[in-house]
Amino acid sequence: MxxxxxxxxxxxxxxxxxxxxxxxxxxxxxxxxxxxxxxxxxxxxxxxxxxxxxxxxxxxxxxxxxxxxxxxxxxxxxxxxxxxxxxxxxxxxxxxxxxxxxxxxxxxxxxxxxRDASAGARWYPLVDESRCTHCGSCFQFCLFGVYEMDERKKVRIVHPDRCKPGCPACSRICPQGALIFALYDKDPAIAGAPGRFPKPDAAARKMYYARTGLPCPRCGQAGKPAPQPGAPACDECGRPRVAAKRDRDELDALLDGLERLQEGPR
Ligand code: SF4
Ligand code: SF4
Structure with a gap:
């Protein structure tokens, strides 16, 4: 053949x-x-x-x-x-x-x-299946319904032509570098060049947590807290750390008090 x-x-x-x-x-x-x-x-x-x-x-x-x-x-x-x-x-x-x-x-x-075919200028993401872990970040991030999470918890591209021409935003938040915008000529890694791995973009990751309110795997906070200018922020999600630290300090003090009570008077 x-x-x-x-x-x-x-x-x-x-x-x-x-x-x-x-x-x-x-x-x-x-x-x-x-x-x-x-x-x-x-x-x-x-x-x-x-x-x-x-x-x-x-x-x-x-x-x-x-x-x-x-x-x-x-x-x-x-x-x-x-x-x-x-x-x-x-x-x-x-x-x-x-x-x-x-x-x-x-x-x-x-x-x-x-072989003739119906074709016109298109722009949409492709998923490198060898890298994708089906974490769902792209599905949660996209506002335009390009992605779907099916009943087996697998992410699929269902409406590619809803993607916004010229924009590779979700490729910047994929933790695995699995999303490819094949026509994006400003960054070979995003265009899927051999051996290249697009690094998740810190600002885009923060936008992802702000948009979805999902829990951060690094600091554990969730939701959409009010910004606190000048307060230390989590490197991953950008949420202010103050409240979480204060809560942890209070919890530590409580546990210390409990231990002292259990040990009794010395
Ligand atoms: S964000 Fe990346 S790894 Fe997660 S489901 Fe989408 S393509 Fe797969
Ligand atoms: S680039 Fe934007 S519109 Fe296109 S799939 Fe990603 S998040 Fe959705």
């Missing part, structure tokens, strides 16, 4: 003009598609991609992690798949030969076909 090369053609990138022919000569059946990130959720192309058999390589102008996350989201990723950033500087002929070697293409040229 011939492997399939699914290639997003980018009219602005002349380097890709020769790639379909080289992939075909290297034994691939080639599908020319729009950038899959922009393909509509309900498009039939997703069903066709999910029903592919044998090896497949996806060449899109994205980092490999978001390519895999995107294909997984649509049930079209299998162990025999490869993800390649088509913005690579590698020349078409050696790239096609290397992919052919890795996927074991048979000899002889494969076909080339264009």
């Amino acid at each position: 011939r492997p399939t090369a699914v290639l997003a053609l980018d009219a602005s990138d002349g380097r890709l003009d020769e790639l379909p022919r080289h992939l075909s000569d290297a034994g691939f059946d080639v599908w020319l598609v729009p950038n899959l990130y922009h393909v509509a959720e309900a498009c039939e192309l997703w069903r066709d991609l999910a029903s592919l058999e044998g090896g497949a390589v996806f060449l899109l102008p994205l980092h490999p992690r978001p390519i895999e996350a995107l294909l997984r989201r649509h049930g079209a990723w299998r162990t025999e798949c490869l993800a390649v950033d088509s913005r690579t500087r590698e020349a078409p002929a050696p790239l096609a030969a290397e992919l052919s070697r890795r996927l074991g293409s048979p000899s002889g040229a494969g076909s080339i076909q264009r």
